[in-house]
Amino acid sequence: MPDPDADFNVGYVAQLCRLELTAEETVQFQEQLSGVIEYMKKIDQLDLSGIEATAHAVPAFDVYREDEPTASLSLEEVLRNAPQKSQNQFAVTKVVE
């Protein structure tokens, strides 16, 4: 079982991203990803003071286009891929008791 005191607890993070792991996946991912995270720590050694962060390689700001109405998908097209639909809407699982 994963160490609950470890920095990285795969079960906890899986909950955050709405994944449910099998017991086997929990053990395997805990070990594999702990190894990857250990490797990622190599960036800890770099002196990064005063270095700005790059979010995009090619910074783009305030990109506008003409505000012209164009055709959108039809209701039928929008709903075609829905696993469940009802009354021309996406059907979701019950959210209120």
Place this chain on the structure above:
Amino acid sequence: MDLAKLTLMELRGALRKGQATAVDAVEAIRDAVEKRDDRVKGYIGADFEAALAEAHRADLNLPLGGIPVAIKDLINVNGQPCSCGSRMLAGTYRSPYDATVIRKLREAGAIPLGRTNMDEFAMGSSTENSGIQLTRNPWDLDRSPGGSSGGAAAVVAADTAIASLGSDTGGSIRQPASFCGVVGLKPTYGRVSRYGLVAFASSLDQIGPITKTVEDAALLLGAIAGVDPKDSTTLQAPVPDYVEGLKGDLKGMRVGLPKEYFIEGTSAGVRAAVDAGIRKLEELGAELVEVSLPHTDPAVAVYYILATAEASANLARFDGVRYGHRSEQGHDLGEHYRKSRSEGFGAEVKRRIILGTYVLSSGYHDQYYTRAQQVRTLIRRDFEEVFSKVDVIASPASPSTAFKLGELANDPLHMYLADVFTIAANLGGICGISVPCGFSEGMPVGMQLLGPALGEPAVLRAAHAFEKATDWHKRRPSLGSTCPIPQG
């Protein structure tokens, strides 16, 4: 004449001279797929009927008139499936619209034909993470075609496609192209619209061509490049005539050799082929310059922090409501999400979503995500510095030739490290190509040429001159196996 074996330029010539029709071209691909794809399994599916209908209407005067182009299974083509190699979407999803690259291909006269296999949501370097099927390397059926655009590279190498479109987030065009002995071009970030490309890591993803020759890549890039109001990251820069730009020799071209890319860990056979390739560039008039990219070592770590962080956000959209798999077991909303996502995603996608969520989570965000973005700045500066001195950078595309199927499947870290030569280009937003430069133990080797942002003309010119002076790209696989093909 087997039209499927032609290059894009050769097929275009045959169509324009009236030696064949667009219908002949589509039928030739269908015959080739029937004959050869059962061994390679590069295609997830192909709608020949729709393609034939388009072929009947083809305008052969257009730049790509009547040319069938295979499409990686994460680019939306109106009315066709788009499974991203995932059980999350396979069998249920059909695209309600064309991606911008597809619209542009159609405007240029081309016919999108076939969905090529890939690592699920483009996460992988071997195509073994596909939730649909295993694709084999046409040069040795026991080996991987590379990934994530493994199908797109394999079908071009196996002559079951004229050319294809792939996507490259950390090397996913260049590495499979090198493994399969074909040409793969990753354009500059923003050169090609990502509208209609299912997002993996939005600040790194870029669509590009996989082809039999450099000239074909230049032609295809010209057709798909350009600003798009539907992708605000596309660059406001004119699209040059890339084919015209291939003319000219390499006299005076400065080729940088980063010392960090010529280190231990690259196989001797790859090293020998790439060294010979670099000597050929020198013979052709290029000047070799040793350069340094000091932040190469942390690039893999930076990449897997940023790419997984972006992926964890992008893949949150798969919630089993609007499209994709929906579990029958979800009795409340939390369970609905967890079951739908866990049943739909494969192991590598789950690993990366978890990793990305972790590096963005409270308490770790600054340590990983912010610092990785800072190192990305240093990587970008490294390239800017080097490209102030040289026109292109040459290196291996991958430290090894194609690995055996199963060799790295249970070792994610080792698989990630194999991307060492390709991922920095995505972090820096620059362009690069892999061009066939030899063989090692019967498997193709690719030489990577990187250029600065919008440096495609120089990269293509160098690759084209190299290709003209060598015949590696003319070799074709026999679709054989060095060992008996495993059953099942």
